[in-house]
Amino acid sequence: MKILISTLILSCCFFVPLYTQEVEYKQSGASTVLGQESHGALDDISNLFFLISRSSNWYDVVRPKPDRYEYVQKDSLPVRWDITCFPLKVYSKPRVGNKSKAYLHFICQATSIWNEVAQDIGLGVDFFQPVHDSLEADIRVDWSGRYVPFGAVGIAKLRLRIIGMLPKKQYKNKGEIIEMLLHELCHLLGVKHSKVANDIMFELAHSHDHEPSDVKVSTRDRQMLAWLYAAKVYHSF
Numbered sequence: 034m035k036i037l038i039s040t041l042i043l044s045c046c047f048f049v050p051l052y053t054q055e056v057e058y059k060q061s062g063a064s065t066v067l068g069q070e071s072h073g074a075l076d077d078i079s080n081l082f083f084l085i086s087r088s089s090n091w092y093d094v095v096r097p098k099p100d101r102y103e104y105v106q107k108d109s110l111p112v113r114w115d116i117t118c119f120p121l122k123v124y125s126k127p128r129v130g131n132k133s134k135a136y137l138h139f140i141c142q143a144t145s146i147w148n149e150v151a152q153d154i155g156l157g158v159d160f161f162q163p164v165h166d167s168l169e170a171d172i173r174v175d176w177s178g179r180y181v182p183f184g185a186v187g188i189a190k191l192r193l194r195i196i197g198m199l200p201k202k203q204y205k206n207k208g209e210i211i212e213m214l215l216h217e218l219c220h221l222l223g224v225k226h227s228k229v230a231n232d233i234m235f236e237l238a239h240s241h242d243h244e245p246s247d248v249k250v251s252t253r254d255r256q257m258l259a260w261l262y263a264a265k266v267y268h269s270f
């Protein structure tokens with residue numbers, strides 16, 4: 034049932050001027066633009082299956098997918114990590130010449146927020162673990178800006194397992210950095226975009242005028258991950 038997908042490419046988070054966004058999902062050379070995938074039939078099927086969690090209060094609880102929220106699919110099934118793959122090890126590769134401490138701090142802040150969500154939804158294990166050695170990393174965060182398209186502020190490359198960020202001075206403030214990291218990390222969990230403004234995965238950029246401590250994931254963000262990681266029938270990364 035679990036099928037490795039070697040051809041999966043997700044390019045996302047093109048926060049272009051005026052905060053429009055472009056997401057592309059390519060598979061076997063074909064391209065599907067996000068938003069064209071149907072919800073109805075798949076949701077009906079997927080909601081029939083729920084993984085029994087290590088958390089007792091998670092047993093047999095029906096967790097519907099929040100509406101207007103997209104996720105990576107293959108053959109009409111969700112694509113996500115096996116629980117045994119967690120925590121995914123995240124390595125921060127800073128821009129050459131910059132000290133890595135500040136960048137690592139951003140990574141730690143963002144991953145800790147998602148790890149709290151992992152505990153909240155009863156996953157029983159953290160989603161992410163920052164590491165200092167690139168060789169053991171599952172995900173690499175590159176701050177050089179070389180992966181980020183012109184006009185964008187971040188990108189998640191699912192096949193390469195790379196998050197492309199700009200050098201920190203090119204962001205408005207630390208809050209924007211944390212918010213972008215949260216957004217890109219969530220893409221690497223198999224989530225696409227939400228059409229609801231308060232969600233961290235909202236397809237248009239947020240206001241970015243807040244402090245890092247004000248950056249929060251929404252209830253719907255939590256519900257989306259709870260639904261995705263409760264799905265018993267899925268394809269694994």
Ligand SMILES: [Zn+2]
Pocket residue numbers: 045046047216220225226
């Ligand atoms: Zn995005």
